[in-house]
Amino acid sequence: MKQTVMVAGGAGYIGSHMVQQLLDEDYDVVVADNLSTGHQKAINPAARFYEGDTRDKQFLQQVFQKEDITAVIHMDAFSIVPESVKDPLKYFDNNVIGMIALLEAMRDQDIKYLIFSSTAAAFGNPQKTPIPDDAPKDPINPYGDSKLMMEKIMKWVDQAYGIKYVALRYFNAAGAMADGSMGEDHTPETHLIPIVLKTAIGQQATLQIYGDDYNTPDGTNVRDYVHILDLAKAHILALKYLIAGNPSDIFNLGSSTGFSVKEIVEAARKVTGKEIPAKIAPRRDGDPDILVADSSRARKILGWQPQYDNIHDIVQTAWTWKQKHPNGYND
Ligand SMILES: O=c1ccn([C@@H]2O[C@H](COP(=O)(O)OP(=O)(O)O[C@H]3O[C@H](CO)[C@H](O)[C@H](O)[C@H]3O)[C@@H](O)[C@H]2O)c(=O)[nH]1
Numbered sequence: 001m002k003q004t005v006m007v008a009g010g011a012g013y014i015g016s017h018m019v020q021q022l023l024d025e026d027y028d029v030v031v032a033d034n035l036s037t038g039h040q041k042a043i044n045p046a047a048r049f050y051e052g053d054t055r056d057k058q059f060l061q062q063v064f065q066k067e068d069i070t071a072v073i074h075m076d077a078f079s080i081v082p083e084s085v086k087d088p089l090k091y092f093d094n095n096v097i098g099m100i101a102l103l104e105a106m107r108d109q110d111i112k113y114l115i116f117s118s119t120a121a122a123f124g125n126p127q128k129t130p131i132p133d134d135a136p137k138d139p140i141n142p143y144g145d146s147k148l149m150m151e152k153i154m155k156w157v158d159q160a161y162g163i164k165y166v167a168l169r170y171f172n173a174a175g176a177m178a179d180g181s182m183g184e185d186h187t188p189e190t191h192l193i194p195i196v197l198k199t200a201i202g203q204q205a206t207l208q209i210y211g212d213d214y215n216t217p218d219g220t221n222v223r224d225y226v227h228i229l230d231l232a233k234a235h236i237l238a239l240k241y242l243i244a245g246n247p248s249d250i251f252n253l254g255s256s257t258g259f260s261v262k263e264i265v266e267a268a269r270k271v272t273g274k275e276i277p278a279k280i281a282p283r284r285d286g287d288p289d290i291l292v293a294d295s296s297r298a299r300k301i302l303g304w305q306p307q308y309d310n311i312h313d314i315v316q317t318a319w320t321w322k323q324k325h326p327n328g329y330n331d
Pocket residue numbers: 079080081119120121170171172173190191192193195207208209210211221222223261284287291
């Protein structure tokens with residue numbers, strides 16, 4: 001019999017690709033999402049959709065009583081670093097309170113497995129790069145701190161109630177379905193690659209590069225971009241790992257290669273053949289200099305093998321989506 005997996009946040013950028021991959025691998029899929037930032041159109045109709053908020057324990061209890069859920073993939077969180085600096089309570093409320101309600105409802109219904117979207121922002125400004133899983137955690141923005149709190153809550157909940165978890169610390173999720181059928185669509189858009197491509201297609205006059213005085217080779221921030229489908233694949237491996245009886249754990253997910261903001265713009269110029277005007281602007285709040293993953297444990301223990309190991313291919317998938325859907329899911 002098929003296992004039923006609930007994706008909390010399944011209408012979001014990462015969640016919708018997760019749902020598609022679960023369906024492709026023959027899981028039965030339930031989506032819970034309040035559509036505050038996600039898109040109903042992004043959810044494959046083969047998944048059963050429940051509209052509601054993860055902070056609403058009653059809503060979750062109703063879903064859990066109706067559906068025979070084996071595991072939850074929790075991707076439902078606010079995730080914009082500069083917004084979290086400006087409005088930290090919004091982040092602690094949605095992210096941390098949502099996690100508590102979800103774990104309470106899971107405990108009450110005896111759902112034993114949780115895969116959680118954590119983040120590189122948990123590390124802050126790392127002392128060592130690439131960053132190993134066990135590097136010190138010292139977030140420099142409320143978003144990263146909210147996710148670190150959620151990791152800690154899961155640890156104690158596992159110890160007390162036996163809910164097993166894998167937390168996957170994503171570095172920079174990027175790209176889209178290769179055929180351009182699904183992709184990234186945030187309002188407002190704050191992420192680098194979609195903004196670069198908006199500039200390429202003429203929806204924005206100039207890209208602003210937020211700071212060129214960071215402690216990096218060209219002065220702009222260095223990030224580790226990992227394709228969305230490779231991220232989704234890691235969740236399925238993590239699910240199998242837990243169901244096989246392995247202990248809770250936390251893994252970094254990245255390509256282990258860093259690209260500066262300027263290098264991403266260059267890659268996008270090559271992929272699109274467009275000029276992409278860019279100018280240096282002041283630093284943005286909460287940005288660490290360099291975030292690059294050491295993902296060797298995920299590769300070794302989960303057997304994770306990212307398929308997209310080339311930044312041009314990643315940008316190409318985002319460009320195909322952008323060309324087919326210049327206005328995202330409103331097209
Ligand atoms: O118009 C823009 C947009 C972004 N940037 C820069 O591009 C880099 C990447 O920025 P993104 O907003 O695309 O991504 P972040 O690294 O800020 O955030 C990502 O990684 C974080 C962890 O560090 C969180 O997980 C977050 O959810 C995820 O989107 C940063 O240096 C940012 O300053 C620009 O220069 N101009």
